[in-house]
Amino acid sequence: MAFIYDEPSHTFGEYLIIPGYSSCECVPSAVNLKTSVVKYRKGEEECPLTMNIPLVSAIMQSVSNDTMAIALAKEGGISFIYGSQSIESEARMVSNVKSYKAGFVVSDSNIRPDATLADILALKEKTGHSTVAVTEDGTAAGKLVGIVASRDYRVSRMSPDEKVSSFMTPIDKLVTGDENTTLKEANDIIWDNKLNSLPIVDKNGTLKYFVFRKDYSDHKANPLELLDSHKRYIVGAGINTRDYEERVPALVGAGADVLCIDSSEGFSEWQKKTLEWVRGKYGDSVKVGAGNVVDREGFLFLAESGADFVKVGIGGGSICITREQKGIGRGQATALIEVCKARDEYFERTGVYVPVCSDGGIVHDYHVTLALAMGADFIMLGRYFSRFDESPTNKLNINGSYVKEYWGEGSNRARNWQRYDLGGGAKLSFEEGVDSYVPYAGSLKDNVAQTLAKVRHTMCNCGALSIPELQQKAKLTLVSSTSIVEGGYHDVVLKDKGLSSAE
Numbered sequence: 001m002a003f004i005y006d007e008p009s010h011t012f013g014e015y016l017i018i019p020g021y022s023s024c025e026c027v028p029s030a031v032n033l034k035t036s037v038v039k040y041r042k043g044e045e046e047c048p049l050t051m052n053i054p055l056v057s058a059i060m061q062s063v064s065n066d067t068m069a070i071a072l073a074k075e076g077g078i079s080f081i082y083g084s085q086s087i088e089s090e091a092r093m094v095s096n097v098k099s100y101k102a103g104f105v106v107s108d109s110n111i112r113p114d115a116t117l118a119d120i121l122a123l124k125e126k127t128g129h130s131t132v133a134v135t136e137d138g139t140a141a142g143k144l145v146g147i148v149a150s151r152d153y154r155v156s157r158m159s160p161d162e163k164v165s166s167f168m169t170p171i172d173k174l175v176t177g178d179e180n181t182t183l184k185e186a187n188d189i190i191w192d193n194k195l196n197s198l199p200i201v202d203k204n205g206t207l208k209y210f211v212f213r214k215d216y217s218d219h220k221a222n223p224l225e226l227l228d229s230h231k232r233y234i235v236g237a238g239i240n241t242r243d244y245e246e247r248v249p250a251l252v253g254a255g256a257d258v259l260c261i262d263s264s265e266g267f268s269e270w271q272k273k274t275l276e277w278v279r280g281k282y283g284d285s286v287k288v289g290a291g292n293v294v295d296r297e298g299f300l301f302l303a304e305s306g307a308d309f310v311k312v313g314i315g316g317g318s319i320c321i322t323r324e325q326k327g328i329g330r331g332q333a334t335a336l337i338e339v340c341k342a343r344d345e346y347f348e349r350t351g352v353y354v355p356v357c358s359d360g361g362i363v364h365d366y367h368v369t370l371a372l373a374m375g376a377d378f379i380m381l382g383r384y385f386s387r388f389d390e391s392p393t394n395k396l397n398i399n400g401s402y403v404k405e406y407w408g409e410g411s412n413r414a415r416n417w418q419r420y421d422l423g424g425g426a427k428l429s430f431e432e433g434v435d436s437y438v439p440y441a442g443s444l445k446d447n448v449a450q451t452l453a454k455v456r457h458t459m460c461n462c463g464a465l466s467i468p469e470l471q472q473k474a475k476l477t478l479v480s481s482t483s484i485v486e487g488g489y490h491d492v493v494l495k496d497k498g499l500s501s502a503e
């Protein structure tokens, strides 16, 4: 007979945290959100890869590209670049992140010297940037011949036909930096010469980057940014259980710091084989997570197969319809609690701590705190990050509200990329995800700051200054559906709704 669990499985919205004693030292600014990403012998050695905040972005086309990865690494987390694309294109995204020099920006506003003032105005309108590089061929990698900034022209006094070459600041009057200029030196040059921007050119005079005055201060404003030993941003990448013999070497060659097998269901021989192949070829030098699982056995299987971390969650994602389509899954909170217990049991037995990632289903910011309290070392989010400027998808205006597109990796839209092959004919396949809109939410930086401010405050309510301390001290309670109603506003009429809606 099938095994039947005695208890139902629960999700985050059914739990609350009961505050514990907090001392006067326990203030949000003192909370440290550092967390481990890959397995290590806890108590005997340092974790070889940690993050400064416990957030990673989902392995999805509509979430994690190179732009997202840079933005998240600046805040201290890691993006896993999506694997549902060609090996070359995924590796290129990884290498874009690794070659990105913080504060060194590839110019997106470029023009030829024979263009006109009207062209400059159109370009400014399109990019929103007022510093335009004038290059011989009008590209970001052309030979620099001058710069146009707002102070170089006055629309009211000049003809729109005036040629850029006649009013730009020409190269012989520009201060430039060479390729070896560090960000600190660039900032000194900017400061000494009262510049707004410093073009960086190579020995042939080809434009490489701009350093902008404001970006230097941005750089200083990212105290938690996540860098490798060469001061490059840390980046992750998704892999699958089919083409790993080609994909993994390409991603490792491009500089990926950590990989993750991306699947709805990880308790499988495919994953074991993939992990064994990575260990056989690279030993422990290549870090690779696996998943997803939702119970103790699944965790132990992947830990014993060599996973560096284990990802938890089937069917809880906002775009997921796996539970409805296939009937597999488990309430995310119950799954997470059981897996984290198994992780602790495995640590007791082997001395090896295998971090757990809670993947999917985060709706409110406090769900992040709950997941951490339940034992997660870090949280993977898709919908959350898809709403930001930095996600790869279109921003649209629908009925007066801005939205961004967000689609599941199991949707036909994502699967149009060739990897998806269920072994049967195409007509036998069914979708496991939807294509949707999410409300546009602005910049990653602002949103992450607000989410983590809430996490820090709640941790202080529990008297916890670190994630391990939260996991020790937190007291969690299931709540009844009636008390969930009690938790929202109730029995009042919201002023902006008017009295007509009062019952």
Ligand SMILES: NC(=O)C1=CN([C@@H]2O[C@H](COP(=O)(O)OP(=O)(O)OC[C@H]3O[C@@H](n4cnc5c(N)ncnc54)[C@H](O)[C@@H]3O)[C@@H](O)[C@H]2O)C=CC1
Pocket: 059, 240, 241, 242, 262, 263, 264, 265, 268, 270, 292, 313, 314, 315, 316, 317, 320, 322, 359, 360, 408, 409, 410, 421, 422, 423, 432, 433
């Ligand atoms: N977390 C979740 O709840 C869910 C996530 N997803 C996402 O959708 C995407 C696709 O997920 P899956 O369909 O699970 O992809 P998958 O590649 O893991 O599995 C697809 C099918 O291929 C089979 N397979 C795997 N490796 C194979 C090999 N080497 N040779 C032959 N057959 C092999 C599997 O057994 C399975 O039937 C992923 O990005 C995943 O994260 C989809 C559904 C649910």
Ligand SMILES: O=c1[nH]c(=O)c2[nH+]cn([C@@H]3O[C@H](COP(=O)(O)O)[C@@H](O)[C@H]3O)c2[nH]1
Pocket: 058, 059, 060, 264, 313, 315, 316, 317, 318, 319, 320, 321, 322, 323, 359, 360, 361, 362, 380, 381, 382, 383, 384, 407, 408, 409, 410, 411, 432, 433, 434
């Ligand atoms: O059933 C599914 N069908 C899909 O098409 C799909 N795409 C992604 N995922 C999983 O959802 C996670 C993101 O969830 P959230 O949007 O709730 O953060 C992701 O991190 C994945 O684990 C899918 N699950």
Ligand SMILES: [K+]
Pocket: 315, 316, 317, 318, 319, 320, 321
């Ligand atoms: K769902």
